Amino acid sequence: MSKPAIVILSDSARPVAERIAAVTGGTIHGASARCADVAVNFDSVATHLQALYAEGRPIVALMATGALVRMLAPLLADKLREPPVVAVAEDGSAVVPLLGGHHGANDLARAIAAALGTAAAITTAGDLRFGVALDAPPPGWRLENPDFAKSAMAELVAGGTARLAGSAPWLEAARLKLAADGDVLLTVTDAARAPNPGELLYRTQNLVLGIGSERGAPVDEAIALAEATLAEAGVSKLAIACVVSIDLKADEPAVHAVAAHFGVPARFFAASALEAEAPRLETPSEIVFAETGCHGVAEGAALAAVGAEGRLRLAKRKSRRVTAALGEAPHPVDAARIGRARGTLFVVGIGPGGAEWRSPEVSRMVAEATDLVGYSLYLDLLGPLADGKTRHDFALGEEETRVRHAMLLAGEGRRVALICSGDAGIYAMATLVFELIEKGGLDDGARRAEIVVSPGISALQAAAARAGAPLGHDFCTISLSDLLTPWADIQTRVRAAAAADFVIAFYNPVSRKRRTQLAFARDALLQHRPAETPVILATNLGRPGERVRIVTLAELDVDDVDMLTVVIVGSSESRCFTTGDGKAWAYTPRGYAGKAGTGMAGGSKGETA
Structure with a gap:
């Protein structure tokens, strides 16, 4: 749960x-x-x-x-x-x-x-009377026909007796009236068959399905072989506890498709763990050893999962590009305790930081994570959502180090949330994640981790919302930091955006050592748009000390801007006015003045035709 x-x-x-x-x-x-x-x-x-x-x-x-x-x-x-x-x-x-x-x-x-x-x-009557819920067996057990459980329980509550066929310690320990000719038959078996009338049919999850495959093997082929393997063994799919393979296949779609098909986890073992099972393999292969470092993937994984007391229920079966083997343990298999899961890296944007601007999806991912990685301030902004998580704090400027660390943790099978402010894909860590994957140099586990990116409210969106609607027409974003981009390229982009009359959101407008770039941008923009063009200066958005000001382009002073400020410069069409409560608002009409006249093109429906 x-x-x-x-x-x-x-x-x-x-x-x-x-x-x-x-x-x-x-x-x-x-x-x-x-x-x-x-x-x-x-x-x-x-x-x-x-x-x-x-x-x-x-x-x-x-x-x-x-x-x-x-x-x-x-x-x-x-x-x-x-x-x-x-x-x-x-x-x-x-x-x-x-x-x-x-x-x-x-x-x-x-x-x-x-x-x-x-x-x-x-x-619940069953819990009170018998100390057990027949329709909710404990972990490691599954019920084939839960629809019959209600009437079966009603029969027992009314004074009926039960008959147990097979072994189930949790049923044996319950306060049920057992009799050789019981009214309700409780059967425990892995045999693939339908329930008989008057029977509750339970499955012990003590079987594991080992899967090996070529890279990119068809999903349908893998599922078909898995189904055929179970059919040949004559066992119910509900008896499967997990699907297992070598860690080289942690990102193999076919393996995960088989696991999803049976509704069970996928777990993975290192080649050394599979090679330790070599003496018990029924069909060892030197070819497989040369490619993977173990003499059998499907059989080896199945045996590693069921442990020393387990056995192969069915040796390796093959299709064109997939192999499968069935392992059997003498007791239910706890998938969480064998091998490792495929790790997951959640790359999330938490917006400006406040919980009210954090998406439900991001909150869910952070809640599901075992580990949190990020700049210390961003982790602090999570507040109680970070409680109980393992924190990995990094200083500002250690971007690549923190991303590598997050991916290393995910490669170990953990569920990791890499925390970014604003949106993770806008001047943030998502780009670096994919850059590192493409360039290589990561260990094998990190490269095979699942990557999930979730959006957040960006600083430009937050600033725009606080000031009105300055992004109502075409806009662009430009970072004025020359740490990773040559200054000459930044100048080219600023001039081009100025000439194209885009609304521009400037990220990283200044730093302690960099004070001239924003002044250059202001002067370049003044060559193409009016001096009274509105400029939004938004600082500490969504945090204590939030401040939003609207000035004109001519009045823009570099000394009024710091590293925590987003600067949005309107286009030549952007407007600014004050409402009766004294609040100043900036907006950019949805239509060009030459076409719409009033800037209210499209009527009053609140949407663009």
């Missing part, structure tokens, strides 16, 4: 929420109007709760149960897919699992109640 979202409506609920977060590892989500310094803010509680529910996120809501039920009611359709939802009184006096009781809500409620010194209000 993923970490829960702990939803509060006011700061009065924070003390209890923090105690819940400490025991569950969850993150606190608070109403924007009444909660500050939380991991995630929201405006509409109903909309936020429904979004969390829709993505399958466990929810712990410190609010009235009636309100919570009414907000989620429109989404309640499939009992088998609902995430855990737990209601907690603001003072911690009551803990009620409302939904997903057999998907972790009951256990989550018990853990919360224990931390708060109260009792969980468990009402």
Whole structure:
């Protein structure tokens, strides 16, 4: 179960929420109007709760149960897919699992109640009577026919007896009435067959599927071979715990496609771990050894996963470009404890820094990450969202070092968030990530990590929003830093943008040692647009000390700008005016004056035709 979202409506609920977060590892989500310094803010509680529910996120809501039920009611359709939802009184006096009781809500409620010194209000009949939920087997076990569980449980609650065929310690330890001629048959087997009438059919996840493939092998071929392997072995796909391979295949689409097809994790082993299984291989290959450093990938990975007590259930089977082997362990296989996962690098932009300007996707990625990498200030801006994460702090100017470190961590199988301010792809770290991958020089694991880039509100967007709508027509961005770009090239771009009459957002306008570039840009622009052209100077956007000013191009003074300022210079069409409340606004009309006259082309619909 993923970490829960702990939803509060006011700061009065924070003390209890923090105690819940400490025991569950969850993150606190608070109403924007009444909660500050939380991991995630929201405006509409109903909309936020429904979004969390829709993505399958466990929810712990410190609010009235009636309100919570009414907000989620429109989404309640499939009992088998609902995430855990737990209601907690603001003072911690009551803990009620409302939904997903057999998907972790009951256990989550018990853990919360224990931390708060109260009792969980468990009402699920099976849990109360037998200490077990027949439709929610523990990790390592799966139920073939959950639709029958409700009627089976009703039969047992009404006084019926059960008959156990096969071995399952968790069923044997339950308070079930067992009889040789029991009314409900509980069967544990990996045999590929349909359930019989009156039978609950359980699968022990003690099988692993080893996959080897050529680079770029067709996904359909890999899935077909995997299915054929299971069919030949006569086993249910629900008995598969994971798909395993050599770490050289950590980025192989075919391997991940097979894992996704069976709904299980993919795990990977170093060649040395697979070669240690060479004495147990049934079809060792010198050709494979020459290419990979081990004598068998599919068989070796399967054996490494099931351990010394396990065995090959089915030796290597081959298609044109893929191999598969089936390993069997004497007990359920915990995929999280074998090999390593393919690492993931989340490259995220957190906007100007405040939680209210951070996208839900970015917040989710940071919440899922095990490690956070970034400039110390940016990590600090995450606030409570960084709690419980391993931080890797870097100083300003250590961009390549921090990116390499983030990729190294991802290469070890971790889930890493590389934190950027603004948008990760605008003068930030996303570019450097792909530059390093293309150039090479990274270790093999880092090159094979999954890369996911998520956008953030850029400084130019934030500045524009604070000042009005200066980016309402064609615009460009130019960095005035000559650390990586020759000054002559920057001058060419400034002159070209000036002549083309673009609105221009200047990044890195000045530094302690660099004070002349912005003055050059101002003078070049004055040759092409009026002296009264509005210029927005936006400093510390979304942070304490925020300041936004609008001056004219002629008045632009380099000494009014620092390293934390974004400068937006309007085009010759940009306007500035003051509303009745004394607020100055700048905007650029959507249509050219020569075509639209008033700058209001397209009517008043708020969109361009």
